[in-house]
Amino acid sequence: MTISLKNSRDAELLARAQRVVPNGVWGHMATRSIAPGYPQFFAKSDGCRVWDADGNExxxxxxxxxxxxxxxxxxxxxxxxxxxxxxxxIGNGPTEVMVELAELLVDTIDHADWALFQKNGTDATTASVTIARAATGRRKILVARGAYHGAVPWCSPSMVGVTAEDRAHLAQFEFNDIASLDAAVAAAGDDLAAILLTAFRHDVNRDQEMPDPAFLQQARRHCDQSGAALILDDVRAGFRLDVRGSWAQYGVKPDLAAYSKAIANGWPLAAIAGNERMREGAAKIFVTGSFWYGAAAMAAAVKTIEILRDTNALAHSAAMGQRLREGLDMVARRHGFTLSQTGPAQMPMVRFAGDQELRIGNAFCVAALRHGIYLHPRHNMFLSAAHQPADIDRAIAAAETTFKDIAALGITPPRI
Structure with a gap:
């Protein structure tokens, strides 16, 4: 189905916002960081569908x-x-549902002996780092080069407004490179507080990369030998790949793990799950927020995790992701393009081979909007349990027409 995109309401809202909000919209959801033509404001959502402010579905x-x-x-x-x-x-303290949710996390996550709650992924990663330092009495945090762990000075991808002192005890290594990790650990010496890793490599605008089990085991070994904490930043992948934790399939247990995003199916919540060794550090630190004990989001999280645990929702979303991957690959090849599709099927990164400047990816995703499909050219995407075979098949059919549209614009497969 081809639609004629209306954008007058969207443009009006953006103009109004720019008068009272710096840039109109901030952060990762600002569509100026995607490609021209993307709707910025949305009116409603249901299942696996969204409607923008102009009513486009x-x-x-x-x-x-x-x-x-x-x-x-x-x-x-x-x-x-x-x-x-x-x-x-929100009240003067927590409700019973906080205890219920903490018990559920301890029963569900394979390394967890306790849990703490926050509101955003950055809250959880920052508190995890703080706990690791409190538990070890050390300062150095090792992170993979290019990894995203949040949007505050110690870890922001931008250095605007950030000082070198904010990063004074942050050191980097290359993801999946054991020698690089070994060197970073040696350089940190007896001041190593933690090694912090995402569930897999999902840096913006590059192919995703699953972890090498040997690399994870080496990270675990370093932490065991040094007394440092191994932290899993499971904010993006947690409760989407495996309710036990995204490293459960590898048999590697972190000391701390940070969660948010899918934990409550859209209700605002984050959590840290830690093991017994980190309990004292967690008990010592002071972290808080006026809305961190919000009971409604916790109730949503209890129900979300129960459903993920007791149904085939995660397997279904993975199957839908694989169906999309295979269909897009088939259509692309029919039109002479080669796709690079990386990461878990339910969290796909889809890029055009040879498209270093994203000229093809941007054009394709903008054209797909006109066929009722919302994709992203340089960030991993997500599938949910609400996506059904008919939705995937419609998206694949739309991709067929979208390839014809970009060909009419003079965009042809690059030489690889």
Whole structure:
């Protein structure tokens, strides 16, 4: 289905916003960082679909940049949250649901002996680093070069407004490179507090890379030998790949893991799950927020995790991702293009081979909007349990027409 995109309402809202908000929209959801032609404001969402401010409908393959794991507006999840909200959400202290959620996480996540709650992924990664330093009495944090762990001075991808002192005890190594990791550990010496890793390599605008089990085992070995903490930043992948934790399949247990995004199917929540060795450090530090004990989001998380644990939702989203991957590859080859599709099938990064400047990717994704498909040219995408075979097949059919559209613009396969 081809639609004629309306954007007058979107343009009006952006103009209004720019008068009262710096840049109009900030951060990773600002569409100026994607490609011209993307809608910026949205009106509603349901299942695996979103509607922009002008009423244009799309099958959504960004899932709110990760939080939507079961489907927008999931009746059971939202019902649990709304029921809790009627009793009270933010109060003078936590409700019973906080204890219930912590117990569920300890029972579900394979390394967890306790849990703490926050609101955003950056809250969780920052608190994890703080806990590691408190537990070890050391300062140095090792991170993979190019990895994203949040948007505050110690880890922001931007150095604007950030001082060198903010990064004074941050050191880097190359992901999946054991020799590089070994060298970074040696340089940190007896001041090593933690090694911090994402579930797999998902840096922006590059192919994704799954972890080498030997690399993870070496990281675990270094932490065991030195007394440092191994931290899993599972903010993006957690509760989307495996409810036990994204490294469960590798048999490597972190000391601390940070979660957010999919934990409550869109309700604002983050969590840290830690082992017994990190408990004292967690008990010593002071981290807090006025909304961190919000009960409605916790109730949503309990229901979300129960559904993920007790149904085939994760297997279904992986199957839908594989169906999309195979269909896109087939269509692309028919039109002479080669795709690079990396990462887990339910968290796909789709790039055109030889498209270093993203000229093809940008044009393709903008054209796909006109066929009711919302894709992203330089960030990994997401599938949810709400995506059904008919949705994937429609997206593949739209891709067929989209390739014809970009050919009409004079875009041809690059020489590789």
């Amino acid at each position: 799309y099958i959504d393959f960004m899932c709110a940049w990760g939080p939507n794991v079961l489907g927008y507006g999931h009746a059971e999840v939202d019902g649990a949250a709304f029921a809790r909200m009627k009793q009270g959400d």
